[in-house]
Amino acid sequence: MEYGILGPVEVRDGGVDIPLDGPKQRTVLAALLIAEGSFLPDSELSRFLWGERPPRTLHAQIYTYVSRIRRTLGPRAVISRRPNGYLMEIGAASFDLVEFRKLATRGQLELIAGRYPEAAGLLRAALALWRGPVLANVSEQLAATEGPPIEEARISALASRIEADLAVGMHLQVLPELTRLIDRHPLHERFRAQLMTALYRCDRQAEALALYDSSRRRLATDLGLEPGPLLREVHQAILSADPALHRPAALRH
Template identity: 75%
Template structure:
């Protein structure tokens, strides 16, 4: 059995997707999965399902959603009732979030060890697990609470994968992707630093400096802050044509 939340919440068994009965059942399943086997209280499930206006029968309704989940998932998965809450044990089933975290951790370790080709492959594998917007078909309360930190984790892994590609000299290949990423996340300093580095290595120094100036103004106007240490150091290095710009970016931290 395969559980997925990195996109629409889904369950697959023997190669086929299993039918889940609506948004609320998917919300209960996703909340229990995210708890990773830990106790999940009724009060939090209620808030994820109905916000601050639960029906008078919310405990009974949660019980019904869990009962239907048990029937759908079968004996391979244990959903255990505890006083005032539940916990779920998925046994030998796979869960895309756990796999993503495992690959991301291995990739980061490879970067720290200077194994950039291996790191890039691991982080690419982690990113392929994402099937679209995370938690795309659950309640707005669950998606709004748990979605942003998961999306931040994806962006961090994406930045790590770009860093690994830059470290092995793929700056011409990642330049178009980085241009799109900076346009999509204009306040993300790591992407901007990576794009400045790629532009410099492609003999486009003036564009790299203009990118810094634009980012400096944007950070000041939007957040009231100055560029961080990494951006400032890369800007200084570009002005000085410092050969350290050809070193892996993780060595600048």
Template identity: 50%
Template sequence: MLEFRVLGPVGLWSDGAEVPLGGCKQRTTLAALLLADGAVVSDSDLGGVLWEQRPPATYQAQIYTYASRLRGLFRAGATITRRGRGYRIERGDARFDLDEFHRLAEEGQALRRSGRTGDAADRLRAALDLWSGPTLTGVTDALVDNERSRIEMARMEALESRIDADLHLGRHRQLIIELTQLVGAHPLRETFRAKLMIALHRSDRQAEAFETFHAGCALLREQLGVDPGPTLHSAHRAILAGVFAPALSGRGDLVAGPTG
């Protein structure tokens, strides 16, 4: 089985073993073609991400070399073809981790909507387990700047949905360490802070839930000059009202979940 990976170090794997890809520019060529999702990537666009808008006079010959070397590593019907003034990757029967992530995440969201919360949590967890490090490791900064944010946004959405499903299933105590780490890594992301407040509240740690809220308010005012948004306020109001079992929906609204 041939496998392409971009959810971590960009790589090519064959029957469970990593295939050496060479340097940064060859990895960048592979990643740029994979992320085009079957569309042709022009020489000029490849030159832009390979040399940050300053390609050398021989850039087309160098791209040809990278494409030829990559093609020689492929099997299972995968290939790179020349189309007009660009290149297109055909994956054949090869697996692509980003496609697998999107499939699993979409299935997980559909299961949540249908009320199958346990299955949804499992499917979303499987999607997130495909990550092996920061997205697009080992490629040029130009490609990272162009592509990483949209992939990471999809990952964050799946992560928040998986946490919501776990909260709904009463796994609040198990979530506290993970959510504390997420708030530390993303201190201005209100959704993680609100979910931590909920998990603390439902674990009989109300004082810490309030501390988490007030720390977030202070940070938002200090760094952004804004007050907390509706997500944080909704969690705070629920705790004040003594609603013991709130969880967050995908829209940031409070919905019921089990206690204990």
């Protein structure tokens, strides 16, 4: 059995999709999965399902959704009732969020250790688990609460994978990707610092410096802030033609 929330919520058994009835049932299943075996009170499930205006029959409706999930999944997923809530155990089944975290953590450790090809491979495997926007077919309340921290973990893994690629000399290959990323995440300083480094290594020093100037203006206008230490460090390294910019791991966390 395979459970997935890194995209539309899905359950697969032996590679075959198991149909789930509607967004409410998918919301309850996803919330129980994200809890990873911890107790989830009815009050939390209610908030994920209906926001701040739950129906009077919320306990009965939650019970109905859980009963349907039990029937759909069978005995391999154990959903236990506790006073005022539920918890779910998936046994030996796989869950893509847990697999992502394991691979991303191993990739980060390889990156810190300076084993860049290994780091890039693990981080690519972690990112490949994404099938689209996280929690794409659940309630707005659950997606708004649980989606952003999971998406932030994806962005962190992506930045680390690019760092590993830069460390092995793939500056030309990552240029288009970084250009797209700063369009989507205009205030993400790590992506901007990485793009400055990639441009510099491609003998495009003037563009790298222009990117720093535009980053400074954007941060000042949108947030009233000056560039952070990473951007300033890369900027100064470019101005001084620091040889470290051409060596592996020029960018640090």
